[in-house]
Structure formats: C-alpha cells, structure tokens
Amino acid sequence: MRTEAAAQVRGATLAVGLLTCLAMVAFAANSLLTRAALQTTGIDAASFTAIRVASGAATLLAILRLQGGRLERTRTGWLSALLLFAYVAAFTFAYRGIGTGAGALVLFACAQLLMISYGLSRGERASPWGLLLALGGLAVFLAPSASAPPLLPAALMALAGFAWGGFSLLGKASGAPIANTATSFLLAVPLAAVLVLAAWLTGPGGLRPDPAGVACALVSGSITSGLGYAVWYWVRTRMTAIGAGAVQLSVPVISALLGVLLLGEHVTARSALSGLATLGGVAWVTLTARKA
Template sequence: MSTARLTLLTALALLAFAGNSLLCRIALRDTAIDPASFTLIRIVAGALVLALLVGLRAPAALRAGSWASALALFGYAIAFSYAYLGLSAGTGALILFGAVQASMIGWGMFRGERFRGLQLFGFALAISGLIGLLLPGLSAPPLGPAALMLLAGVAWGVYSLRGRGAGDPTAVTAGNFIRAVPLAVLAAALAWVLAPGSMRVDAAGTVYALSSGALTSGLGYAIWYTVLPALRATTAATLQLSVPVITALGGVLLLAEPLSLRLVLASVAVLGGVALVVLWPKRELRNG
C-alpha cells in the first residue's frame, strides 16, 4: 500500500470514528429519534454493509464472531446512544476513549503485564483526568449520561480484548454485528413496552442513524482494519488519541458546542497519560 493511500485511508477511518459521536449527538439533540431506535437502525445498517463487504469475497466468513462479543458490541452501542442524550460530542468521546483505554490497560495489569514508572504515572494521570472531568461543578457533565458512557467504554474495551487474535477482524466484526441485530430488536421492543411514548422515529433521525451504521461504523471499521496491518501497534494506538480531539473540534464547529477549560485540561491529562503508557516501551527500547 502506498504512503499516500495509507495516509488517506487512515484519516478517513479516524474521521469515521469521530463521526459516530457527532452523528449520534446531533440526532438525539436535534431530531425526534429516540436512543433505542437509533441503536437499532445503526446496528442493522452496519450489519448489512459489513455482511455485503465480507459476503462478496467469502460468504462462509460471516459465521465468524461470537454471541459474547455481540453482547459487548450491543452493550457499547445502546449505552453510547442513551449517554448522548445528555453529553456534548467532545465530552462523550473523551469519556468513551478514556474508559476503553483504562479498561484495556487495567486488564493487562491484572493479567500480569509490568509497567515502568512513567507508564504507571501515565495510567494514574489518565484516570485522574477522567475523575477531574466528572467531579461536580458548573461545567461537569451530567452524572447519569457520563456513567452510561463509562459503561459504553468498558463494553467496547471488552469487545476489543475479545477480538484480539480472533481471525479476520472485518469478518469477525460483521458476524458480531449480525448477532447484535436481534439484541437491538429486543431492546427496542422492551423500550416500547416500558415507555411506548418514548419511541419516536423521524426522517432526519433515521438518516443520521443510517449514516452512523453504514458509513462511520460499517465502512469506518472496514477501512480501519484494512490499514491496521500496515501500522505499528504503537502508531495505531497513538493515532486513536486524535479521535476525541477531532470530535471536540467537530462539536464546536458543527454543533456550536462550548469548549470548556475543564474539558481541555481533562483531555490533556487523559490523552497525555494514555500516550505515556502506549509510547514509553518504544522509547525505552530506543534509548536502551
């Protein structure tokens, strides 16, 4: 793959990841669609696009994936949608990213991975940034939506950990999306039974949900997994640090969301802390 093509595809994938937050936030803020319907449409659209991409080259590969991973995927998607009822795009993306990285790093520590001094400091700094963002105050995000986004991040961390070494990542993701469809249908049916007046779908909200599922989820994941083999692990992890920043800038420019000092400081702490954890082994090897 040429450098220019790799750069373009990587940029598109990162924009797609940020786009998920922006599309969900604008749909739930500015249209009539409810979170359960948004999640259902998003998962169905993502499943159709990924099934088409994988099925055209290897139909049998659609059997990849597992119900446990599909449950983690669905847990991320439904908590993500409900969280964006009360969070700005940038705040939600930072909480999500921080929770994903903290859960994966924490699992590595639990499994016996040994971190050096600066890595431990980085992990503590990232956690402190998340705590500082959530502490009570005028610019603090609402506790309920923030807790849901933390849950979404942990679910995505579990999904990512389960996906390591699981074979063709695009095929596995397609299989998991397909399995997540009945879970999303069940959640929408449950929401209708418990609060029928809360179920709302309109044209604009449907377009945003379809775009989130088909473009920023389905195609976005497919593009990312295409470029991932050409990137070093540390490079890939570092590039993902840009997603909350892109999302926050998109929220300011496209959604007219405020950029608070608390969010800026928390972003520096979380992203800087994660960067220390991810990049220090590489730097240690080079200097050793």
C-alpha cells in the same frame, strides 16, 4: 528500479496515512451523528440503536461477500455480540445528555484503560506515572463542577467504553476481523429488537422514528461504523500496535472540534486541560508499554 520501488513505498505510506485519517474522522463522526440526532431530531435512543446495528450488519455482510469471505463462528460469538450491543446502546443513550467531545473522551479513556489494565494483568509493563496522569485527568474531568458532564450520561458512556474495550480485546487475536465484526453485528440485531420492543411497551411515545434521525442512524451504521471499521482494519494490519493505540488519541479531539463547529457546543478551559491530561496519560502508557 530503486527509484520506482521508493515511489511505491511512498505511495503505500501515503495511502495508509490518508485512510487512517479517514477512519479516525469516521469514528469521531459516530459521536457527532448520534449527538446531533438525539438533540436536533425527534428520534428516540432505542430506534437509533436498532437502526445503527441493523445497517452496520448489512454493510459489513455486503463487504464480506464482496471479499469472498464468510461469517466466523467462534466460542465468544454471543459474548462479542452482547458487548457490541452494550456499547452501541449505552453510547446512544448517553448522548442524550453529554456533549460530543466529552462523550468521546470518556468512551475512549475507559476503553483504553480497560485494555491497559488487561495488559498489566497479563504481565505487560508501562509507566505508572502515565497511568496516574490519565486517571487523574479523567477524575478532574468528571468531578462535579459547572462544566462537568452529568453523572448518569457520563456513567453510561463509561459503560460503553468498557464494553467497547472488552469487545476489542475479544477480537484482538482474530485473523478475520471483518468477518468476526460482521458476525457480532448480526447477532446483536435480535438484542436491538428486544430494546425496541421494550421501548414500544413503555407507551405510544416510546418510539419516535423521525426521518432525519433515521437518516443519521443509517449513516452512522452503514458508513461511519460499517465502512469505517473496514477501513480501520485494513490500515490496522499495516501499523504497529503502539501506532494504532496512539493514533486513536485524535478521536476525542476531532469529536470535540466537530461538536464546536457543527453543533455550537462549548469547551471550557478546565475540561480542555483535564481532557488533554487524560489523553496525554494514555499516550504515555501506550508508548512505554512492553512485555514483561
């Protein structure tokens, strides 16, 4: 009996580990797909945003129906949808001018720093040296230099990070994360439609639904967002809060590697060192965080 129970525990642990890796690769693939679509196909950012949101909503609704669940109506529903839309739109427009790994680093760092700041304001405590290391590394990474990302794309990605951090905080206490996320995606669809309309009104060239770009957007919305979030929420309930925060440190690294291997992007020593300092600082804060 003990041997059988131990084998079941090992099997469950292995499943959690493998699915966690799959979720992190899915998150990194969002960066790769968006960057690839905007750099190697003719699709515009507005169309990509709308297709990603709509396909993500459809996939999450299908998952919810298979689970026998239903959409959740909350007081923060429209605010969550607005933050989700701001994240997807700013994320997409930013990747017109920032590298895959650089964009993921700025996104992740800003999202985590917002959530850390919220925790500190609520009385939580963490290492101030870790926070200084994270902020210093990010400042060096973004400082003007030959290897620094352009200011506007970096600012848009920072906005996306803050929006994602806010969205995550709103959904943190939810007892039905997939239902709430599906609701947010669904409510974000009309916001994405307004963005498409605005792009169409700018002129005939405002919308360019390139077939290859549409395919990337569909994969990003349905698989690496919809299915990726579903997998992540499953493993998240089986991990500690510290473990969940620490494992996400892998996303910018995976994104950078995918950008180098598949898109031929380059990472300078300065960018790599400052990026590692940022991630190390966030890890330091995450691992030392405690309630007052």
